[in-house]
Amino acid sequence: MSAIARLLRSPALQRFASLEFVLGAVLLIAIAGTVILSGWLLPDPTKISLSSRLVPPLVNAAHPLGTDALGRDILARVASGGWISLQVGFISVAGSVVLGVAMGLVAGYYRGIWDMILMRFADVQLALPFILLAITFVAIVGGSITNTIILLIVSQWVQYARLVRASVMSLREREFVLSARAIGVADRNIIMRHLLPNLLGPVVVLMTLNVANNILLESSLTFLGLGVDPSIPSWGGMLAEGRTYLQTAWWISVVPGLAILLTVLGLNLLGDWLRDLLDPTGRTSR
Amino acid sequence: MIGFILKRLLQAAFVVVAVSLVVAVAIRMTGDPALMISQGATNITEADLQRIREGLGLNEPFVVQYANSLIGLLTWNFGNSFVGGTPVNILISRALPATLMLAFTSLLLSIIISVPLGIRAAVSRGRWSDQLIRICSLVGLSFPNFWLATMLVLLFAVTFRLLPPSGMSGFESFIMPTLTMGIILTATNVRLVRTTMLETLNSQYIMVARAKGLSENKVLYKHALRNCAIPLITYFGLQFGGLLGGIVVIERVFNWPGMGTLAFDAVAARDYPVLQAVIMILSLMIVLVNLIVDIAYGFVDPRIRKE
Numbered sequence: 001m002s003a004i005a006r007l008l009r010s011p012a013l014q015r016f017a018s019l020e021f022v023l024g025a026v027l028l029i030a031i032a033g034t035v036i037l038s039g040w041l042l043p044d045p046t047k048i049s050l051s052s053r054l055v056p057p058l059v060n061a062a063h064p065l066g067t068d069a070l071g072r073d074i075l076a077r078v079a080s081g082g083w084i085s086l087q088v089g090f091i092s093v094a095g096s097v098v099l100g101v102a103m104g105l106v107a108g109y110y111r112g113i114w115d116m117i118l119m120r121f122a123d124v125q126l127a128l129p130f131i132l133l134a135i136t137f138v139a140i141v142g143g144s145i146t147n148t149i150i151l152l153i154v155s156q157w158v159q160y161a162r163l164v165r166a167s168v169m170s171l172r173e174r175e176f177v178l179s180a181r182a183i184g185v186a187d188r189n190i191i192m193r194h195l196l197p198n199l200l201g202p203v204v205v206l207m208t209l210n211v212a213n214n215i216l217l218e219s220s221l222t223f224l225g226l227g228v229d230p231s232i233p234s235w236g237g238m239l240a241e242g243r244t245y246l247q248t249a250w251w252i253s254v255v256p257g258l259a260i261l262l263t264v265l266g267l268n269l270l271g272d273w274l275r276d277l278l279d280p281t282g283r284t285s286r
Numbered sequence: 287m288i289g290f291i292l293k294r295l296l297q298a299a300f301v302v303v304a305v306s307l308v309v310a311v312a313i314r315m316t317g318d319p320a321l322m323i324s325q326g327a328t329n330i331t332e333a334d335l336q337r338i339r340e341g342l343g344l345n346e347p348f349v350v351q352y353a354n355s356l357i358g359l360l361t362w363n364f365g366n367s368f369v370g371g372t373p374v375n376i377l378i379s380r381a382l383p384a385t386l387m388l389a390f391t392s393l394l395l396s397i398i399i400s401v402p403l404g405i406r407a408a409v410s411r412g413r414w415s416d417q418l419i420r421i422c423s424l425v426g427l428s429f430p431n432f433w434l435a436t437m438l439v440l441l442f443a444v445t446f447r448l449l450p451p452s453g454m455s456g457f458e459s460f461i462m463p464t465l466t467m468g469i470i471l472t473a474t475n476v477r478l479v480r481t482t483m484l485e486t487l488n489s490q491y492i493m494v495a496r497a498k499g500l501s502e503n504k505v506l507y508k509h510a511l512r513n514c515a516i517p518l519i520t521y522f523g524l525q526f527g528g529l530l531g532g533i534v535v536i537e538r539v540f541n542w543p544g545m546g547t548l549a550f551d552a553v554a555a556r557d558y559p560v561l562q563a564v565i566m567i568l569s570l571m572i573v574l575v576n577l578i579v580d581i582a583y584g585f586v587d588p589r590i591r592k593e
Contacts, residue, residue: 019417020424123297124304126576127569129531132549136309136561139316139553216430220535223432224550239433243539246436246444253440257433265428272424 018276024269031082031263038079045080045233048072054249066251068241074251077233078259084234085263088145089215092152093207099153100160101203105191107161108168118165122158130155130217131224138226148227152214163206167199201278208271212264219260235260290584298577305569306359309562310352319344319368319556342368342558355562359570364563369555374563377548382567384454385544388463388533393522395468396475403472404479405506408487419476426473431532435466435539452541463540467532471525478521482514489513516586523579527572 038045043062049071057066057074065075107115137151171177172195180190221227222236230237235256242253320338324330339345343354343365358364364374407419442462443451450459486492487510495505534546541547545564552560 019421120297120300120304123301124308126527127301127305127573128308128565129527129534129568129572131531131534131546132565132568135549135553136312136316136565139556140312212428216428219430220432223430224535224538239430239436243436246440250440250444253433253436257430257437260430260433261425261428264430265425268424268428272420 018273020269020273024266024273027262027266028270031259031266032086034079035082035086038076038083042076042079043073045072045076054245056249057251057255065255066249068238068252069245069249072233074238074255077238078235078256081234081238081256082259082263084145084228084232085215085218085260088148088152088218088228089211092149092156092214092218093210095149095153096157096210097160097203097207100157101164101196101199103157104161104164105168105195108165109172109187109191109195111169115165118158118161122162125155125158131220134221134226138221143221143226143229145228145232148218148221151221152217156210156214159210160203160206163202164199167202168195171195171198205271205275205278208267208274212267212271215260215264215267287584291581294577294580294584298573301573302359302570303356305573306356306566307352309565309569310348310355313558313562314348316553317556319558322556323368344558355566358563359566365559367552367560368557369560374559377560378545378563378567381543381545381548381564384542385530385533385537385546388460388467388537388542388544389526389529391460391464392467392471392529392533395464396471397522399468400472400475400479401511404476405483405511407476407480408483409506411484416480419480423473423476426469426476429470429473431466431470432535432539434469435462435536438462438465439539452539454543459540463533463536463542466536467529470532471529474525475522478518479514482517482521483510486510486513516583520579520583523575526575530568530572 049067051071052060052063052067053069053071055063055067055071057064059066063073063075065073065078067073068077103114103118107118133155134151137154138147141147177190177194180194185193218227219234219236219239222234223240224236225240227236228234230240238256239253242249242256245252318335318339319342320335323338324335336345343351346354355364362375364378366373367377403419407416410416439451439462442449449461453459491513492505492510495509496502500509530545533542533544534549536542537544537546538550545568549561549564551557552564
């Protein structure tokens with residue numbers, strides 16, 4: 001057997017090249033590519049052209065996915081909406097990770113009062129349905145991209161805190177942490193050098209799945225009129241507009257929905273693959 | 287056991303009080319109902335607004351209003367709606383069953399589909415049927431619920447004209463909302479059943495059952511499934527909050543006269559008593575379901591009691 005053939009059959013690569021990884025990567029690269037290139041290649045997503053209203057997909061080469069009720073190009077709008085969704089998805093997850101990991105580390109390592117406050121907070125959060133929290137929150141501060149991100153961070157960071165807390169509580173009793181403490185390593189260094197690197201696996205898995213979930217939540221908020229401003233092209237907003245034209249122009253509702261489905265599916269596939277790779281014990285399994 | 291139940295009850299009571307406090311404060315930050323009520327009327331003076339607020343009981347100190355709302359929750363008396371003056375408990379008694387029926391039918395549908403599929407996937411672990419079920423469940427997990435709902439409307443109501451597109455009127459109107467939530471729940475539950483079943487199938491009593499020559503079906507459905515039931519019921523209980531949240535969203539698509547519709551109308555009109563009652567009742571139900579699951583789990587599995 002040649003070296004290359006052996007490499008191709010090695011378990012590491014087999015895992016790496018799993019169906020889930022390939023499908024997920026292809027989907028995400030295609031979507032990210034469309035979003036990034038749309039600025040140069042596609043028409044202005046907000047340009048109204050009443051002479052070409054409600055063009056069906058695959059009929060007019062200038063509008064491959066058709067146009068909406070104001071003659072705006074749907075492909076351009078979907079690509080531009082994708083930028084909003086990806087932005088909200090990634091920024092909100094980054095925010096929740098920073099907040100949640102910090103709180104979880106403190107609570108899990110020091111226990112005591114911080115731990116109690118965190119756990120009771122988590123209980124309260126679990127008892128409040130997200131969408132009702134969102135309705136009230138948006139009634140107070142209004143809907144916008146920034147507010148959507150804040151709302152998502154407020155409602156999601158607890159997941160990271162709980163995950164990190166549970167992992168830290170088991171890690172801090174392990175020999176390498178105990179011996180580090182015995183030779184007098186400062187708490188700060190134990191947390192940064194010994195605990196944090198061991199937490200990365202499950203946290204990264206949760207992050208991937210969370211970006212997917214937050215994109216879903218953002219689009220439902222916008223669909224309900226609680227998220228991104230309707231004048232900005234976004235997937236949820238396009239779906240809300242499309243509902244009026246369900247009888248006559250199905251494509252307005254179908255295309256952005258497919259975009260959400262494929263993006264979220266790509267992220268979920270990657271998250272699943274990462275979980276098999278980084279977190280085989282299944283701390284993040286649902 | 288008594289200590290365990292008391293501890294859980296205390297925790298649950300704390301959560302309910304904390305949630306009610308957050309909700310009461312947050313709702314009062316959403317805006318002045320007096321302005322909403324007087325919208326459109328001309329010549330409204332500050333004195334008129336004061337009179338409206340007085341009539342709605344909004345001039346009482348916050349502590350009094352909050353205490354009243356807690357007492358209201360205990361006595362199932364939430365005052366009157368600011369809009370139209372209907373007693374809130376009448377509005378709730380119409381909307382809550384509509385939402386709960388949908389939760390029940392969706393959960394039922396998802397259990398009927400996901401239990402056999404999850405067992406199938408676990409038994410054929412790693413083979414193509416397992417892969418297929420896993421990929422399908424990932425696709426299901428990736429569906430935005432409101433879009434799935436819209437697509438069902440497009441298919442069954444607009445194109446084939448088989449089902450009513452919205453409203454709650456008889457058996458047919460339940461089909462599309464139930465399908466929407468059922469499909470999405472099934473996607474999650476298949477994976478839960480599969481994981482739980484895989485763990486159970488690795489245990490020794492399953493080996494014993496097989497060794498003594500029981501048929502595979504008997505091993506699976508009599509021995510393994512029975513032992514999976516407890517963790518699965520826990521997971522289903524934990525899903526209750528997410529399920530209610532999902533229903534609140536798709537109620538908008540189907541114009542379903544449930545708690546979600548009630549909440550959206552209430553927040554638009556700054557109808558404090560209604561919005562507060564909706565959030566509190568749904569939260570209370572989530573807390574209760576989790577409490578029941580916890581306590582039941584404590585009965586079945588003594589290890590849980592002393593953590």
